[in-house]
Amino acid sequence: MLTKVSSVANYGLKAVEIEVEVNVAEKGFPSFGIVGIASKSGEELKERVKTAIINTDIDFRPMKVTVNLAPADLPKDGSGYDLPIAVGILSSMGELDMTREKAYFYGELSLDGTLRHTRGVFLLAVLAKEQGIKNIFVPRLCANEASVVEGVSVYPVDSLKSLILHLRGAKKIVPLETVIVEEVLSDIRPEFDFGEILGQETAKRALEIAASGGHNIFMMGPPGSGKTMLSRATAGILPDLSERESLEVTKIFSITGNIPAGGSLIRLRPFRCPHHTTSLVGLIGGGSIPHPGEVSMAHRGVLFLDEFPEFGRNSLEALRQPLEDGSVNISRSAGSISFPAQFMLVAAANPCPCGFLGDIKKECHCSVHQIMNYQKKLSGPIMDRIDLHLNVPAVDINKLMLDSTDGIMSEKSKNIKLRVIQAREVQRKRFDKVIDIHCNADMKNVHLKEFAKLTTDANLLLKQAVNKFNLSARTYFRLIKVSRTIADLAGSLNIGDSHVAEALQYRVRNE
Amino acid sequence: MNEWKKWPIELLTKDDFPKGLRNISNPPARMFYRGSWDEKLYEKTITIVGSRRMTKYGADIIKKVIPILVANGITIISGFMYGVDIECHNQCLDCGGKTLAIAGGGLDTIESQYNEKLYTRILESGGLVMSEYEPNFKPTIWSFPQRDRLMSAISTIGVLVIEGGIKSGSLITAKFALKQGKRVMAIPGPINSMVSEGTNWLIKTDGAEMITEISDILKETNSVHVQTDLFRDYADLSEIEKKIIVVLENEAVTVDELGQKLKISVAEIGRNISLMMMRDLVEENGGKIYLS
CATH class of the missing domain: 1.10.10.10 (Winged helix-like DNA-binding domain superfamily/Winged helix DNA-binding domain)
Structure with a gap:
């Protein structure tokens, strides 16, 4: 007997409805054949499904089972097809009655018949809503992901057994209540608070400016100066994710299986810190069935690249497109896929390979050639896309102790965030009518005349600075953009000389 | 980049050596040089040596000392190595002075690319780059200390050490200078700085005169311009x-x-x-x- 069950395949960031056709024939040589999926995944899937059914106390007699995942030309990976196939087999065997309203089944089976955490459930729910599917059956561990989608009944399934009982009408599974997105989004606490980081006030101020204007930032400092902590805390001073942004991030996290068991919408801005040995595909995305890379996982959040010059040349070059366009395009023979990748880049580096160049207490062990090669990597097109450059010197522990007894506490992320939100609001209004520009960092040189007006004093100062510090034209424009953000933070309409003066602190040091 | 190759390598036999080099116990058999030969170059000279890992402090001292030495018509001799050496050469050229580099390897073997610019600059300014080794001789671990004896010998005023570690080539040069009966001077540095350990040690053990102002260096020469430290006018400040x-x-x-x-x-x-x-x-x- 032939049964058709609906399920979903993920391709890129899109879910596509697929049909799982199962035929169980009493006649013919007993076998279990599966088509429409790459052979390796198919082999593994067969064993899981077979054993799970047996361990659910169903008499799985030797029969000729044929499974087809249609459309066959759509590349399929992942392990979510276990459940629909199992349901199809059981129905064909007469164990279940599937003549009912269309529903999506999705989830990976464990050998004992329970359901595992499976990636991509959120996208499935979004598709179900689009297609007008009322019911979806997904593993309980990831059912919360789907519960934020309105108008879809999400049935959290613990095991094959409980699903059978539900479908037979013996014991109903209670669908999850829809969670209101706004409620989920309120009450977010940052992972790291700037208040916990003592010292490094300059770096904090620079990160505040960067967060306000959407600028990328580069920090140079010896090991242990707190670069990682600072950038981790940066995600916490960015404005909260809006509903739309949250859904975007959740999509990516769902497809990469990064939502923890029981987790639902992603509410915190992502912070990603890939190691410098990360492969090009790992960083940018790709693979034969394209998969989002770290730049996409950092979408709407912070991408922290520590040991920046140690990253492969190819990897750094490949960062250019996401930095420019806010997305990554991956072309395969089966078609091209675009992953969003709008992130704030925080790059960090040591002053030299060993890290102690210029340190008075520890001697640097690098040769001049090593240092030159290292610093050579710190130039080039990628650095051109970074607006703020700063030194993060090592902090003297004794001085920190002294301060904390003084009763001076560092400012909390919450307060900084308020200023950031305010500055972003100013920018939102300013760029309301301009397409593709959301923050000061997005401005092109042509926009500066209109949106970044300098006072006479500021103009004079900037001109002097160009001569004094030997600044390039590119740096000149970057300075204006950063000054614009500083002025926004100060609530000033025009850019004054004090704003330019502060921006000069974050100029490129060695051009 | 290698414009310096336009200058031919000249050979110098023992009889033509500058006076300082003739009187040492183990003089080189011959010397090679690039640049324009001028006896006047050797009349009033000071050898300045220091660490490759020069700090901001060292650079500041060089910036202060060299212009006054140059103003007094003193030729600056140094070792053509990165760090203090190169800073000295460059600073000297910036002030329009004459400088002489004694390399630790052959004249055609160049340490790194940024030496090349300096090489050309020295030659263009009428200075010299010299060496006792064959032109294509690659510098080795022993050739530098061997060269150091020439560095000290050739100077008329003496050897000035600006930043040097306790086991540095700068101290080797200082020791040669002491053996040769030359004046040794050292700039004291912060006691927590690695690169000042050597200079401070020299001063402590009476191996070197302590230099705290520029007139200390020039006191035995008939100097004309001794500038005291610049007086800063801070009146116009917020x-x-x-x-x-x-x-x-x-x-x-x-x-x-x-x-x-x-x-x-x-x-x-x-x-x-x-x-x-x-x-x-x-x-x-x-x-x-x-x-x-």
Whole structure:
């Protein structure tokens, strides 16, 4: 007997409805054949499904089972097809009655018949809503992901057994209540608070400016100066994710299986810190069935690249497109896929390979050639896309102790965030009518005349600075953009000389 | 880049050696040089040696000392190595002085590409680059200390050490100078700095005269221009700038530390520092702010 069950395949960031056709024939040589999926995944899937059914106390007699995942030309990976196939087999065997309203089944089976955490459930729910599917059956561990989608009944399934009982009408599974997105989004606490980081006030101020204007930032400092902590805390001073942004991030996290068991919408801005040995595909995305890379996982959040010059040349070059366009395009023979990748880049580096160049207490062990090669990597097109450059010197522990007894506490992320939100609001209004520009960092040189007006004093100062510090034209424009953000933070309409003066602190040091 | 190759390599036999080189116990058999030969170059010379890992402090001293030495018509001799050596050569050329480099390897083997620019500059300015080794001889671990005996021997005023570790080539040069009966001078440095250990040790063990002002170097020569330290006029400063200067007079600090000490926000400090940098009141290096 032939049964058709609906399920979903993920391709890129899109879910596509697929049909799982199962035929169980009493006649013919007993076998279990599966088509429409790459052979390796198919082999593994067969064993899981077979054993799970047996361990659910169903008499799985030797029969000729044929499974087809249609459309066959759509590349399929992942392990979510276990459940629909199992349901199809059981129905064909007469164990279940599937003549009912269309529903999506999705989830990976464990050998004992329970359901595992499976990636991509959120996208499935979004598709179900689009297609007008009322019911979806997904593993309980990831059912919360789907519960934020309105108008879809999400049935959290613990095991094959409980699903059978539900479908037979013996014991109903209670669908999850829809969670209101706004409620989920309120009450977010940052992972790291700037208040916990003592010292490094300059770096904090620079990160505040960067967060306000959407600028990328580069920090140079010896090991242990707190670069990682600072950038981790940066995600916490960015404005909260809006509903739309949250859904975007959740999509990516769902497809990469990064939502923890029981987790639902992603509410915190992502912070990603890939190691410098990360492969090009790992960083940018790709693979034969394209998969989002770290730049996409950092979408709407912070991408922290520590040991920046140690990253492969190819990897750094490949960062250019996401930095420019806010997305990554991956072309395969089966078609091209675009992953969003709008992130704030925080790059960090040591002053030299060993890290102690210029340190008075520890001697640097690098040769001049090593240092030159290292610093050579710190130039080039990628650095051109970074607006703020700063030194993060090592902090003297004794001085920190002294301060904390003084009763001076560092400012909390919450307060900084308020200023950031305010500055972003100013920018939102300013760029309301301009397409593709959301923050000061997005401005092109042509926009500066209109949106970044300098006072006479500021103009004079900037001109002097160009001569004094030997600044390039590119740096000149970057300075204006950063000054614009500083002025926004100060609530000033025009850019004054004090704003330019502060921006000069974050100029490129060695051009 | 290799314009310096346009100058031919000349051979110098023992009889033509400058006086200082003739009288040492183991003089080289012959010398090679590039550049224009001029006896006057050797009349009044000082050898300045120092660490490859020069710090901001060393660079500051060089910036202060060299212009006055040059103004007194003294030829600056150094070792053509990166760090203090190159800084000395460059500073000397910047002030329009004459400089002489004694390389630790052959004249055609160049340490690195940024030596090349300097090489050409020295030759163009009428200075010399010389060596006792064959032109294509690659410098080795023993050739530098061997060369050091020439560095000390050729100088008429003596050897000045600006920053040097305890086991550095600079100290080897100083020891040769002592053996040859030359004056050895050293600039004292901070006691927590690795590259000042050698210089401080020299002073402590009476191996070197302590140099604390430029007239110390010139006291035995008939010098004309001894400039005392520049007098700074700080009258035209705002309150906050004055406060910053007071802190910086004691030590170089970061913007963060300034903010902590003065209880002023770093944004405010940063603004002021930028403006002060424009007026050449302060300068920045490796995240620290220095008085200039």
